[in-house]
Amino acid sequence: GQQVMQIPQYQHVQEGEDFTTYCNSSTTLSNIQWYKQRPGGHPVFLIQLVKSGEVKKQKRLTFQFGEAKKNSSLHITATQTTDVGTYFCAGRLLGNFNKFYFGSGTKLNVKP
Amino acid sequence: GAVVSQHPSWVICKSGTSVKIECRSLDFQATTMFWYRQFPKQSLMLMATSNEGSKATYEQGVEKDKFLINHASLTLSTLTVTSAHPEDSSFYICSARRDRGPTGEQFFGPGTRLTVL
Numbered sequence: 001g002q003q004v005m006q007i008p009q010y011q012h013v014q015e016g017e018d019f020t021t022y023c024n025s026s027t028t029l030s031n032i033q034w035y036k037q038r039p040g041g042h043p044v045f046l047i048q049l050v051k052s053g054e055v056k057k058q059k060r061l062t063f064q065f066g067e068a069k070k071n072s073s074l075h076i077t078a079t080q081t082t083d084v085g086t087y088f089c090a091g092r093l094l095g096n097f098n099k100f101y102f103g104s105g106t107k108l109n110v111k112p
Numbered sequence: 113g114a115v116v117s118q119h120p121s122w123v124i125c126k127s128g129t130s131v132k133i134e135c136r137s138l139d140f141q142a143t144t145m146f147w148y149r150q151f152p153k154q155s156l157m158l159m160a161t162s163n164e165g166s167k168a169t170y171e172q173g174v175e176k177d178k179f180l181i182n183h184a185s186l187t188l189s190t191l192t193v194t195s196a197h198p199e200d201s202s203f204y205i206c207s208a209r210r211d212r213g214p215t216g217e218q219f220f221g222p223g224t225r226l227t228v229l
Contacts, residue, residue: 006155033217042205042220043156088155090218099146100218102156 003027004091006103014111019076021106023089030092032072033100034063038085046074046087079110115139116208118221125196126229133191133224135206141186142208146218147179150203162189196228 006023013019023032031050035043047056049065049072056063062075072091076083086107090100115138125131135145144163148156160181162168168181178200180192189208193200203225207218 035220042222043207043218044220045217048217099158099161101158102148104155107153 003093004089004101004103006089006106008106009104010107010109012109012111013079015081016078019079019083019108021074021087021089021108023072023074023091023103025070025091025093027070028094029069029072030094032065032092033090034072034074035088035090035102036085037088037105041085043088076108079108081110081112084108084110114210114219116142116206116219116221118206118224120224121222122225122227124227124229127197128195130192130194131196131226133193133204133206133226135189135191135208135221137187137208137210137219140208140210142189142210143186143216144209145183145189146207146209147181147189147191148205148207150205150223152203156205159191193226196226198228201226201228 004025033048034046036046037043047063052069053067054065060077064073086105088105089103092100117136119134123131146161147159149159150156158171159174160168160170162181162183164183164186170176178194183189203223205223207220209216
């Protein structure tokens with residue numbers, strides 16, 4: 001079964017508030033990817049993290065990969081209505097070439 | 113670049129019939145293609161990994177005789193749901209990787225909504 005867990009399942013925020021979703025794996029990951037899926041759409045790649053402790057930023061989005069490479073987070077600063085959607089992490093297990101396992105996703109709703 | 117198409121986008125079929133879904137990488141050669149299933153408001157469940165010219169690798173619990181995968185070329189993979197039943201109704205999404213290395217991103221198709229009556 002799937003081995004990557006994600007919390008929270010839902011998050012409702014007021015526009016301008018911050019948002020964070022967390023991804024955890026029971027085993028060490030080789031690398032982790034983050035995707036965004038808009039309602040009715042398909043997942044779109046956001047970023048990939050490979051190194052232990054890595055932090056990457058994309059405008060208002062900050063992605064972190066834990067030191068032990070078992071957890072990751074996505075933080076959005078000052079959310080906007082355009083941030084609405086479901087955010088998924090996808091982790092590749094060590095030694096498991098090619099396959100990524102998706103977290104359960106966090107659905108973000110932003111109220112204007 | 114890196115566009116993946118799926119056909120059909122939606123299909124309704126009777127119980128007991130078979131349905132074929134195509135996944136194509138339009139502007140790149142896909143080293144690997146993946147098939148996922150997504151239930152409403154849920155995550156993507158990996159069904160199988162497909163490499164061109166070799167047999168697909170199925171995830172635990174996925175019946176390979178029911179979900180036939182053929183990866184005929186570097187740009188085309190097909191998923192056939194055989195003898196479909198209402199419980200097979202779902203959103204099926206394929207993705208393709210362009211890079212041979214282990215860290216390449218996946219490019220997703222738009223998905224196929226299957227409804228089995």
